[in-house]
Amino acid sequence: MSTRVLEHPSTEELRLESVLHALADPMRLEVVRFLAEAGREVACSEIDLAVSKSTGTHHYRVLREAGIISQVYRGTAKLNSLRRADLDTRFPGLLDSVITAAGAG
Amino acid sequence: MSTRVLEHPSTEELRLESVLHALADPMRLEVVRFLAEAGREVACSEIDLAVSKSTGTHHYRVLREAGIISQVYRGTAKLNSLRRADLDTRFPGLLDSVITAAGAG
Numbered sequence: 001m002s003t004r005v006l007e008h009p010s011t012e013e014l015r016l017e018s019v020l021h022a023l024a025d026p027m028r029l030e031v032v033r034f035l036a037e038a039g040r041e042v043a044c045s046e047i048d049l050a051v052s053k054s055t056g057t058h059h060y061r062v063l064r065e066a067g068i069i070s071q072v073y074r075g076t077a078k079l080n081s082l083r084r085a086d087l088d089t090r091f092p093g094l095l096d097s098v099i100t101a102a103g104a105g
Numbered sequence: 106m107s108t109r110v111l112e113h114p115s116t117e118e119l120r121l122e123s124v125l126h127a128l129a130d131p132m133r134l135e136v137v138r139f140l141a142e143a144g145r146e147v148a149c150s151e152i153d154l155a156v157s158k159s160t161g162t163h164h165y166r167v168l169r170e171a172g173i174i175s176q177v178y179r180g181t182a183k184l185n186s187l188r189r190a191d192l193d194t195r196f197p198g199l200l201d202s203v204i205t206a207a208g209a210g
Binding site for chain 1: 121123125126128129130131134176195196197198199201202203205206207209
C-alpha cells in the first residue's frame with residue numbers, strides 16, 4: 001500500500017494573496033466555516049457543497065495549497081482540518097474576521 | 106461640463122467575496138496600504154504602481170467596485186480614499202488584519 005501524503009505549504013510559506021484568493025469564494029468560505037465550527041478533522045463527504053465531486057475536490061485543493069486547511073488520508077477518506085494556529089501566527093485576526101463576516105453575510 | 110460620478114456599492118451592498126477577491130492582489134494591496142497610511146484623498150498619480158496606466162485604472166476600478174475605495178473626480182484628477190468606516194461596519198476587523206498582514210509580508 002502506498003502512503004499518499006499531500007503537499008502543504010509551511011507556515012512561513014503562507015502568502016497573504018493566496019490566502020485571500022482562496023477565501024474569496026462562497027463554497028470555500030462554507031468549508032472554512034464548517035471546519036471552524038467543527039473544530040476537528042472532517043471528511044469531505046460530511047460537508048454538502050452541492051457541487052460535483054471534481055469541483056469539490058478542486059475547492060479543497062485550493063484551500064490546502066493556500067495553507068488554509070490540512071488534508072490527510074485515512075484509508076480512502078480525505079480528512080480536512082483548519083490550520084488555525086498557522087494562520088493566526090502569520091496573519092493575526094484575519095481568519096476570525098473572515099469567519100465572522102461570512103457568518104453575518 | 107459634464108459631471109462624472111462613478112458608481113459605488115452602498116455599505117449594505119458590500120460582499121465579502123468581492124472584498125476578499127479585490128484584496129487578493131499585490132498591487133491592490135499596495136494601494137490599500139498607501140491609502141490607509143495617508144488617511145486622506147490621494148490622486149492615482151501619487152501612487153507609483155509601476156504598471157501601465159490602463160492596468161492601474163483596472164486595479165482602482167476593482168477596488169472601487171468591491172467597495173474598498175471611493176473615487177471622486179476633481180477636475181481631471183481622480184481622487185481615491187479608503188472606505189474604512191464602511192468596511193469596518195460590515196466586516197469588523199477584516200481591513201485592519203489585512204493591512205497588518207500586508208505590512209508584515
